[in-house]
Amino acid sequence: MAANTVEGPVAHHFNNMGQQLATVRFGMWLFLVTEVLFFGGAFCAYTAYRVWYPRDFEAGSAALNVGIASVNTFLLLTSSLTITLAIRSAYVGNRNGLMRNLLFTIALATAFLGLKAREYQIDYEEGLMPGSYTTMKPEAAKRDAELRDALQPLVPMLDAAVSEQEAIAFVPGKYPRVVRDPLAFYKFERLEHLFQKVSGRLNHAPDGFNENVVLALEEVHYKGERTDRIAPSEVAAEVDAIRALKVIPSKAELEAEAKKKHDKGEFNPSRVQLFFMFYYSMTGLHVLHMIVGLGLLTWQLIFARMGFFDHKSRYVYIEVMSLYWHFVDMAWMFLLPLLYLCGPHTSGQAVEQFQMAIGLTHSGH
């Protein structure tokens, strides 16, 4: 590399310019290693859930705005070009060219962030939000109220079951020992599960959650009736069933029941919310990196204007900045297919034909 021949001011702790340039570059590569692992952790968790819940993730993805994402991809890739041109300008000592190219990069990045902000806004308006902040539609609120009523008899039953458990399990002043009536314990667990299921629906996934997702799912994958909804009557029936239990069901019976549910292709909005959790946190981290990069670019623009980069050796700072910028670019190149393109964006029939053509069957989780 020509770095060893470049003249310029050497920082106090380096012996020569070659060492300084090599160190600066090496440091940025090390930082990028850390960044890869940082995004890697999120990608890893994403992969796990994507494998478990392919249909829910595809449904979530189908609801995202691919148009804006495509434009953004174009903007970001172009900004990678302009920052590379900026290195060249700095290397040959062209201050105006450097400033121009940095400005282009800043402009493209700003446009990206602006569009991204607009996209988040659209998502919000469509109700594509994770967690309990979903906009409630009136009919959903009504059904929630009914479910809450259905829960009422469950609460004292659970309380009684809990205190019974504790009374058996914890004898005051003695070492806690596990002496449980297995049938009581089994009933308690099933009641608790039901309670959590219903209250989970209330808190986390009201029906108002994103009509688009529901439509996409029903259109693409579920020709029949959705089965995730718990009617108040179902809750009551389950409570009665638990009360009537005289023996613990055998493992085979439980498995047969689980298989029946599995075959019905139960769809769970909270799993789609998992997708949106990943969507917001991963694009959010990416946006955060872009904002940091934008700050650094602006800083470099100001320094370029002051003539800091007129020492040709300092082109290396532009170069390491471009390394970081390319990394941000790369991260987006992974996010785009994983988040936006993983779901079907055509009509359900076409997708089905495509899947049959390549021999894919949807057996679900």
Next chain:
Amino acid sequence: MADILLEPARLDYTPQMLPEPEVSFAAHPEHKHYLNHEYGLLSWLLTVDHKRIGLMYLVSVSIFFMFGGIAAGLVRTNLITPTGAILELDQYNKAFTAHGTIMLFLFLIPVIPGVLGNFLVPMMIGAKDMAFPKLNLASYYVWVSGALFFVWQLMVGGLDTGWTLYPPYSSKYSHTNVLYAGLGIFITGFSSILTALNIIATVHKMRCPGMTWGRLPLFVWAMYATSVIQLLGTPVLAVTVVMLAVERLAGVGIFDPNLGGDPILFQHMFWFYSHPAVYIMILPGMGVINEVLTCFARKNIFGYKAVAWSSVGIAVVGFLVWGHHMFLAGQGYYLAMVFALLTMLVAVPSAIKVFNWTATLYGGSITFQAPMLFALGFIILFTIGGVTGLFLGTLGTDIHLHDTYFVIAHFHYTMVGGMMFAWQAGLHFWWPKMTGKMYSDFWSRLAAIVMLVGFALTFLPQFAVGYLGMPRRYPNYPPEFQIYNVLSTAAAYVQGIGYIMPIFYLGASLFFGKSAGNNPFKATGLEWQTSSPPSPHNFESTPEVYFGPYEYAVADGLKIVPLNDGKVRDIKHEDPDLVSSHEPAKEATHGS
């Protein structure tokens, strides 16, 4: 391996007696060093000098060690009686959580990289400073701001999830300050990454002429391996904590099975960092032991390459064993078997180190000054800790011992018996270099013995009580276990006295200590070849290195037989005639 066997002349292990330390009462008022070349608070707070930053870490880390120690004292005191002596149940949870989080994130992880790594790595490789001095200062302040979140979290009511922060407890049920603690973990982790990055870049790019990889002191090798782990592991913990925070804030079920999530995923991601993190804690300690043992045994290290590469081996294999924390957490049987096998594998490089240390001691001319006492304590305690680790890494025995006090005793033997003793060894070894003052020989030896006795008696009973079935993290226990707990608590107080002692005699040495001289222990490392305390740029001129790091086998200043290039050189004035006269007889090795 082959050339070691065939070239016995290059491994001269003739022990040399340790000369008396040259201590003088004469002050050198004209000597400008890093402590007195500028004054004032700002000259410390804004310094980019790696030595001053190291000392700032020393002060901060010691304060947090004290906090963590107080929490440990509360826990142990509470366990004196079977129903809890002083704390309410929730207070007990908060006390052991405070002990765990502070000791891990604010003491064990930053202590040796922050203090000794900062102070010594540039000097040991003959550099003027770290590769990125400003980043180094920034990483200190990042660490402090992360630590302040922990302090804040303690002040507003504490945390009760245990340091492992397992969901669903940390995500749904705990009403304590999980978010502040998570933020603290995230930020201190960032600092740890920046320090690691700095150290790796320094080792790669800042070595002085002649400082080849084969001549790096083993402390630098260990710091290098540690930094690689920090660089690769910490970001994963950071993103895990981010996901936990999102779950807690937004109510999404990423780790909640009711909403489609999986709590085991958190454990996988947490231990992907946190198991390598125990090597972040122990590897720098192992590096310190290499330096101290060779100096006080007056011998070259036995098997330099083996020790150096075993550090790297630990760093690599350490990333493949995290699942042994989750044998009973519901991961697959076959996965657990694979993790158990890999866990056995990680014992190999650790054992290589221990065997090499004992081989280094063999036939050495040993003197038992305080650093050496700590180092010997390290070897004994770490061996016990390591061997009991094998009990836990084996699937069958782990089912019995999982989450009992046996686990507590095991990791305290490695983390406290290992790391804490190595830290004390390093602190006592390089204290004269840092401050230019020599501490009291008698008190330092006494402190080493008090710590060793106190430590052993604290945790040996815990092996027994854990084997008998006392679970960890429980405030109450059956009365028949009381004798073990009382013994353990009493010894913990002794241990506490041991930890307080250095504050007094090291502090006293600053004001009343004799001037230590540049090289009181007659060690061979580059850091000892400069003045004590070192000048602001470490060396008067860039040093050149002609020999390996542990050439104790020859008297100072005489002919040096370098280990690595087979050339004979004179340390003071190079003699060109001798340079090529000792070429190893490679021809003789052919055909055999």
